[in-house]
Amino acid sequence: MRTINEEEAMSAGVGSSNESPRRGFDYLIVGAGFAGSVLAERLAVGLNKRVLIVDRRPHIAGNAYDHYDEAGVLIHRYGPHIFHTNSQRIVDYLSRFTEWRTYEHRVLAYVDDQLVPIPINRTTVNALYGLDLKTDEEAESFLKSRAEPVEPIRTSEDVVINQVGRELYEKFFRGYTRKQWGLDPSQLDKSVTSRVPTRTNTDDRYFGDTFQIMPLHGFTRMFEKMLNHPNIKVMLNADYREIRDEVQFEHLIYTGPVDEYFDYCYGKLPYRSLKFRHETVNSAQFQPVAVVNYPSEDVPYTRISEYKHLTGQEHLKTSVTYEYPSAEGDPYYPIPRPENAELYKRYQELANSTPNVTFLGRLGTYKYYNMDQVVGQALTAYKRIAESEGVIEDAAEVSAV
Structure with missing residues (x-):
């Protein structure tokens, strides 16, 4: 992995339009996390593109940095x-x-002065209630007896109470969610608690x-190998806004906050x-x-x-x-509430109408992704770029499921 400073990046980007097309960079990528790094690797290896990847932090790997x-x-x-x-x-x-x-x-949760498995399973129920449920059917029957049917299910509170009832909701979800999100589960989209299943077996x-x-050797080592290519240059401790007018590039890949890119013109996304x-x-x-x-x-x-x-x-x-x-x-x-989704739609319309800029990742598309989903999103973006240049290859066919 080649790390460069601002002077080197500007030097690489200097040149008139009459000079070689290999002068400067084909892509400037903002953000060295999963979205930016995967796309940088694919563009460099699969399409022989020259890539400058910048990050305002002093390291690569984004939030996965170890x-x-x-x-x-x-x-x-x-x-x-x-x-x-x-x-x-x-x-x-x-x-x-x-x-x-x-x-x-x-994962264990500290509830009622003891550590019990979360997601809730049969072991959790037996420990909290002093029971000896031995089968999935017994556990399912117990949870049904506690559940309070909710129709329609709109909020995170609705999801949990509908599955396991108010008592377990209070023990496991309400306080944790209020701390995590600064909002009551009744104020959050159902997707938040839908991510956590409830089990009747003992799978912990x-x-x-x-x-x-x-x-095996950590995330950062994996990113170092991913970015180790002569076509990829990395600039850390750098805000792309300070260099974008000095560095020559054809296309911008932006994985930072989409509202920040547009100077918060509609207000900040929460x-x-x-x-x-x-x-x-x-x-x-x-x-x-x-x-x-x-x-x-x-x-x-x-x-x-x-x-x-x-x-x-x-x-x-x-x-x-x-x-x-x-x-x-x-x-x-990103805080999953309907009004936030509506605000993002306004930024998304701006993003879709901005030429030569691609927005990716959690921040660029204002969506809570797991790591594998971000990788899949970046590979799908590469597939579109490769196909637009008439390149169809095995590497380009790797995409999200």
Whole structure:
């Protein structure tokens, strides 16, 4: 991976229209996270395009950035990132840049002074109510007896109460959601809590995807290999607005906040942010699983993450992260409310009518994507570009499922 400074980028971009078309860059990509990096790699390798990728942060890999802390423990700076997908094609693509370790994510919630599995399953119910339900049918019958049918289902509150009733909703979802989003579940779209299933068996995995794996040497190493191509130049600690008029390029790929691109002309799109408190503990293990949720509003943080569970690293010490949701800070989660969706539509119309600019990623399209979905979106964008240039190849056919 070649990292350059602003002077080098400007030098590369200087030249009149009469000079060689290889002068400057074919693409300027804003953001070195999954969307920008995947598309940079595909354009460089698949179409022999010259790419400059810029990021205002001092590192690549976006929110998936991991690094060794002062104790020598591999941590995720922006909270735990767990890769899971049902797409063989996306796994095949990323496998070009990493080996994998199998990892099935498990989460416990601290409820009623005990740690119980989340998503709610039969084990959870037995522990909380002192029961001995032995079959899926018994668990289903119990949950049905607690459920309060809601019609129609519109909000996140409706989803949970319809499935498991108000008591379990209060124990697991209401406080956690209020902390995470700064809003009551009754004020949020049903998609928020629909992401978390309710189970009647004893499956305690957080995800049910076919592929549940982690990059063997970390996400950052995977990104370094992805961007290691002579056609790709990387500029960090750089705001593209400060260089866009100085660097010669044909097309802009923008993965930053779409409202920021248009100078917030319709107002700011609402996001939820996070604050992180990283700590090293002088013991080999801090908690029994990678993530423990704290749904109670009496606890200021939402969860504690311990990374050695994710990475498999062996170390005499361990490092953990406390997460504090915040209204201020870097934009992490688009807030799913109808009025926000309507505001985004206005920006989307602007984006669609802006020539030679492609908007991608969570921030560029104001949608909560998992990592694999962002990869799929970037590969699909590449497929369209390749086909527009008359290139049909195996690499171009990798797309989202």
